[in-house]
Amino acid sequence: MQSPKVHIVSLGCPKNLVDSEVMAASLADAGYLLTDRPEEASVIVVNTCAFIGPAKEESIEAILGMAAWKGGGDGPCTHLIVAGCLPQRYGKGLIEALPEVDLFLGVNEAPHIASRLAELRQASGSSRAACRRRSVIGKPTYLMNAGDRRLPSTLLTSAYIKIADGCSNRCSYCVIPAIRGKARSRTVDDVVKEAGALAARGVRELIITAQDTTAYGRDLKGKPTLALLLRKLAEIDGLAWIRLLYTYPAHLTEALFLAMAAEPKLCHYIDIPIQHGDDAILKAMHRRGNAALIRDAIAMARSLVPDIALRTSLIVGFPGETPRRFETLLSLIREIRFDHLGVFTYSQEEGTAAAELPTRISEKEKERRRERVMEEQALISGAINRSLIGTCQEILVEGPSDRDGYSAVGRCRRQAPEIDGITYLKGKKPQPGSIIRGRIIDADDYDLFAEPA
Numbered sequence: 001m002q003s004p005k006v007h008i009v010s011l012g013c014p015k016n017l018v019d020s021e022v023m024a025a026s027l028a029d030a031g032y033l034l035t036d037r038p039e040e041a042s043v044i045v046v047n048t049c050a051f052i053g054p055a056k057e058e059s060i061e062a063i064l065g066m067a068a069w070k071g072g073g074d075g076p077c078t079h080l081i082v083a084g085c086l087p088q089r090y091g092k093g094l095i096e097a098l099p100e101v102d103l104f105l106g107v108n109e110a111p112h113i114a115s116r117l118a119e120l121r122q123a124s125g126s127s128r129a130a131c132r133r134r135s136v137i138g139k140p141t142y143l144m145n146a147g148d149r150r151l152p153s154t155l156l157t158s159a160y161i162k163i164a165d166g167c168s169n170r171c172s173y174c175v176i177p178a179i180r181g182k183a184r185s186r187t188v189d190d191v192v193k194e195a196g197a198l199a200a201r202g203v204r205e206l207i208i209t210a211q212d213t214t215a216y217g218r219d220l221k222g223k224p225t226l227a228l229l230l231r232k233l234a235e236i237d238g239l240a241w242i243r244l245l246y247t248y249p250a251h252l253t254e255a256l257f258l259a260m261a262a263e264p265k266l267c268h269y270i271d272i273p274i275q276h277g278d279d280a281i282l283k284a285m286h287r288r289g290n291a292a293l294i295r296d297a298i299a300m301a302r303s304l305v306p307d308i309a310l311r312t313s314l315i316v317g318f319p320g321e322t323p324r325r326f327e328t329l330l331s332l333i334r335e336i337r338f339d340h341l342g343v344f345t346y347s348q349e350e351g352t353a354a355a356e357l358p359t360r361i362s363e364k365e366k367e368r369r370r371e372r373v374m375e376e377q378a379l380i381s382g383a384i385n386r387s388l389i390g391t392c393q394e395i396l397v398e399g400p401s402d403r404d405g406y407s408a409v410g411r412c413r414r415q416a417p418e419i420d421g422i423t424y425l426k427g428k429k430p431q432p433g434s435i436i437r438g439r440i441i442d443a444d445d446y447d448l449f450a451e452p453a
Helices: 014-028 052-065 085-090 092-095 107-123 127-132 176-180 188-200 226-233 254-262 279-286 291-304 323-338 363-387
Strands: 003-012 043-049 079-084 103-105 158-162 205-209 241-244 266-271 309-316 339-345 390-398 408-412 423-425 434-445 447-451
Touching: 003 014, 003 052, 014 043, 014 079, 014 107, 014 158, 014 205, 014 447, 043 052, 043 085, 043 279, 052 079, 052 323, 052 408, 079 085, 085 092, 085 158, 085 176, 103 107, 158 188, 158 339, 188 226, 205 226, 226 241, 226 254, 254 266, 254 291, 309 323, 323 363, 363 423, 390 423, 390 447, 423 434
Parallel strands: 003 043, 043 079, 079 103, 158 205, 205 241, 241 266, 266 309, 309 339, 423 447
Antiparallel strands: 390 408, 390 434, 408 423, 434 447
16 A cells, blocks of 8 residues: 655744754654645645744645545545644634644644544544544643754755744744744753764754854753854764854854854854844844944954955834834945844734833835835845955855856855845856865855856
8 A cells, every 4th residue: 555645835934944844754664654735735734934924824724735635625635734923923813714634733733643644544434533632732841862862854965954842032022032942051061062064964064053043052951152062062973064044143252253263164154133223123022232232242243353345134023113114124234244134124923011011103104114224134145245256165065056157056154045146157067065266266245156166
């Protein structure tokens, strides 16, 4: 008998992608075959995001899109499962809203999805039992470990590793603590064990992720630091690059940048979501520190790692963001000159402190401000990219290029996957996963163009 097939849709951030890979391994170990074609699947899983309004909308659209393959529709799907942040946030209230869904699983259930599916199938003969088990959501306490097998969803060129889960910062606009719980860290030994296994499978780039990577270790005995963890990871044979995401400006330390400067495997790259540049807005956001702290943190980074590439994320349209305060943000962007930058428009989320604040800004104005920031950033990132012409960069090859005149596409150490630009490479097609030295011959606002050096 042919094994049943399962299709997984993973939405949201890299942290969610890791959970999806854990789910995929759980289902594969139970005898399911993974397929990227939903029309072939007897089981479809949608791992959702519920961080802000657009993410929730994307999740709902994906659920309804996958439901079209189910229950006498266009495909063989018999069970539709919705997992992750959306059910964790809204609980059993989704049962009536989305009757197409057979099972809702909270964030704790990633490693248990196969057993939950088996329970669902056993209960299908009793409508009462099936209804009772349509939602399995508990207090968010799950923290993956090296024993949780993952089935990679992409080529093994790069892999994310989640060093912690949850968040204790309590920013006024953010629902993550309510969805994911308080910050909790994996031990150094456990993270190193998983990283070693990823390297043994051919991973060249390890990307460190958590809701706040700089909060790492505070909840553990002995309080190991992020800097210590990075130095331990740099000792692993086979890894070539280690990249750091999701740091909090108030928690950046000299020890972290000294480790980055000393360890050749640590990319001179850091993601520092500052969220805003006006002190009044930062205070209303419940962010620790102010614009002066942000300036000092970035000055420390550039002093200790002069060629560091900086990425940030911002929120525009937050309650109380007057035109003057918005101009203060623009001024800080021009002053700091981030290499990479992303912008969200403020999303009013129920259950957050910011949802109670007055002074609402129209969606049209929020979008205008977002576009203005990105116009400024295009000028900055374009100038920075053009300054790289003539330099030599290490390039991690990811695959063939679809651009005329370029055989391959990859990234240099300055570019994180999916969120930053890419590097196009001339010459013979190199093997994906190889790292070659390239000379930058051209640049646009976001991408680089290179030839073998």
